[in-house]
Amino acid sequence: MLTDKFKKNADALRHKKLFLLDMDGTIYNENSIFEGTLDFLSQIEKNGGRYIFITNNSSKSVKDYVEKVNRMGITADASHFYTSSQATAFYLQENYPGQTVFCMGTRSLVAELEQNGIRVVTKPEDSASVVLIGFDTENTSEKVRDTCIMLGREVAYLATNPDLVCPVSFGYIPDCGSMSIMLKNATGKTPFFIGKPVLKKSPEPIMIDCVLKKLGISKEDTVIVGDRIYTDIACGVNAGVDTICVLSGEATLDDLEKSDTKPTWIFDSVREVCTELAR
Numbered sequence: 001m002l003t004d005k006f007k008k009n010a011d012a013l014r015h016k017k018l019f020l021l022d023m024d025g026t027i028y029n030e031n032s033i034f035e036g037t038l039d040f041l042s043q044i045e046k047n048g049g050r051y052i053f054i055t056n057n058s059s060k061s062v063k064d065y066v067e068k069v070n071r072m073g074i075t076a077d078a079s080h081f082y083t084s085s086q087a088t089a090f091y092l093q094e095n096y097p098g099q100t101v102f103c104m105g106t107r108s109l110v111a112e113l114e115q116n117g118i119r120v121v122t123k124p125e126d127s128a129s130v131v132l133i134g135f136d137t138e139n140t141s142e143k144v145r146d147t148c149i150m151l152g153r154e155v156a157y158l159a160t161n162p163d164l165v166c167p168v169s170f171g172y173i174p175d176c177g178s179m180s181i182m183l184k185n186a187t188g189k190t191p192f193f194i195g196k197p198v199l200k201k202s203p204e205p206i207m208i209d210c211v212l213k214k215l216g217i218s219k220e221d222t223v224i225v226g227d228r229i230y231t232d233i234a235c236g237v238n239a240g241v242d243t244i245c246v247l248s249g250e251a252t253l254d255d256l257e258k259s260d261t262k263p264t265w266i267f268d269s270v271r272e273v274c275t276e277l278a279r
Contacts, residue, residue, distance in 0.1 A: 025249020036271025084195030
């Protein structure tokens with residue numbers, strides 16, 4: 001019998017057709033791939049499944065991510081990814097068609113939005129009716145000031161993801177969620193978050209539903225693997241998809257005990273998931 005860290009029956013994992021994988025803290029940390037990741041991905045395919053990387057990190061484009069994981073030895077192309085940047089572009093097209101978007105984000109995020117036919121500006125403009133912030137690893141005080149100027153106007157306010165921190169080699173750095181708190185302290189405004197988690201009150205679980213509809217795979221045949229309770233695990237719980245929380249990133253056992261949001265299974269890392277799948 002396949003079991004998780006606490007010997008809970010996890011035989012259902014053998015029959016999953018789709019593994020939706022978080023990236024930072026789950027399969028790698030910044031630029032270092034976790035031991036067992038390549039074996040885990042190979043084992044998924046040996047079991048007749050497939051994997052898609054779903055990430056809230058909007059600082060890189062899909063092209064950037066493909067190049068990054070390829071350098072790590074992971075076999076993947078654009079079809080293996082669905083990011084908060086892609087979900088944001090979809091959301092803007094559906095809800096704000098033809099509108100100009102002021103963006104506080106990386107050049108990669110701006111380029112990805114533009115490639116999807118969205119007009120983007122990075123300086124205050126009267127024509128901009130939407131303000132979007134992302135995980136901006138290229139941020140400056142001037143960009144923050146310009147964003148505050150725009151938030152002083154009557155505009156829609158969106159953010160690519162709610163993550164508070166992003167794991168790096170020495171610990172953590174502030175992510176988009178923390179940047180939104182900083183801006184709220186200055187402007188009093190809170191954005192609508194696009195990426196994980198799927199909010200129960202949201203009419204459209206963007207990231208998960210889009211992937212499943214595109215691939216024609218049911219929720220019952222899907223599992224989400226991630227290291228954060230308030231994004232990855234909450235996303236699965238709210239979308240009705242099984243989840244695995246790995247302890248290789250942000251979440252700790254203490255966090256899981258205190259949280260009302262519970263994963264279906266808990267493993268120390270994807271290496272341990274692989275070991276069980278290979279039994």
